[in-house]
Amino acid sequence: MNVTLGATQFQQAATYAVNEGTRWAIVTNGRVWIVIDEHLPGKWEERATLKLELGQEGQTFTDDLAALLNVDTWKADAFANAVQDIKRRQQQRLDEARIRREKTAIVQAVMEQFGIQTFELAATAAAEMNRITETERDVLLGKRSIIQPSEGILFTYKILGAVAHAIYNPTARTWTVKAGSTALNRVSGDSSGLGAGKRRLAMIAAGHLTEKSEEYLEYLEDKEYASPSTAAVDISGKAQNGWAVWKDDQGRPAQHHRPT
Numbered sequence: 001m002n003v004t005l006g007a008t009q010f011q012q013a014a015t016y017a018v019n020e021g022t023r024w025a026i027v028t029n030g031r032v033w034i035v036i037d038e039h040l041p042g043k044w045e046e047r048a049t050l051k052l053e054l055g056q057e058g059q060t061f062t063d064d065l066a067a068l069l070n071v072d073t074w075k076a077d078a079f080a081n082a083v084q085d086i087k088r089r090q091q092q093r094l095d096e097a098r099i100r101r102e103k104t105a106i107v108q109a110v111m112e113q114f115g116i117q118t119f120e121l122a123a124t125a126a127a128e129m130n131r132i133t134e135t136e137r138d139v140l141l142g143k144r145s146i147i148q149p150s151e152g153i154l155f156t157y158k159i160l161g162a163v164a165h166a167i168y169n170p171t172a173r174t175w176t177v178k179a180g181s182t183a184l185n186r187v188s189g190d191s192s193g194l195g196a197g198k199r200r201l202a203m204i205a206a207g208h209l210t211e212k213s214e215e216y217l218e219y220l221e222d223k224e225y226a227s228p229s230t231a232a233v234d235i236s237g238k239a240q241n242g243w244a245v246w247k248d249d250q251g252r253p254a255q256h257h258r259p260t
Helices: 007-020 063-068 073-074 081-112 119-128 134-140 191-205 230-236
Strands: 024-028 032-037 046-054 153-159 163-167 173-178 181-182 209-211 215-221 223-225
Touching: 007 024, 007 032, 032 063, 046 063, 046 081, 063 081, 063 230, 081 119, 081 134, 081 153, 119 134, 134 230, 153 230, 163 230, 173 230, 191 209, 191 230, 223 230
Parallel strands: none
Antiparallel strands: 024 032, 032 046, 153 163, 163 173, 163 181, 173 223, 181 215, 209 215
């Protein structure tokens, strides 16, 4: 447990995996568990696709490890799905921690400004005043998660300070931009930008999108798209190749997951 895992251990495990003809290998010192995916390119250590560690946030190590090593998962050849589910939960915890870190002070300010007695009432008031989203309110009150369990792959698109998360469902071929995602509050003058402007106006009128500031818009509800490019255009306000700009948690473009 005192050994720091590094390139030597990764290379040894990866060599075992190649010799055995398996995609997966796990390197551990008992304290840290790292899953290696032989389908990933790059150096040995760059093939590490998932890390679990004792004492991780939320004390979730045992649940995550149990899910990873569940015998039924292996019998069903569903290890890749288990890895994605755990990674999605890890991202969910990070997003929820960010909301609590950034939005709690806003609710407390509303409590003080209007003399509201409870945090719950202040959170509801802050959401009604568009100081926080309804999703952020529910996360602060522990009523739901920012990313609900879903069959699919989590992607992120960042552009000039805007950050959007989307779930890609390979079976349904849909892209769902998650509530709380932000978009640039501007559009280009070409056809793609004009199309994004019309869709945005419709979403604002329906209460699904709001102007967060002069620079950014914010999704108040999940929005399903038929293609990653349309979603990326609505985020950036200009023409984009969605298969190139949406990235998974390993930094790989969506093209890596595109069906043949």
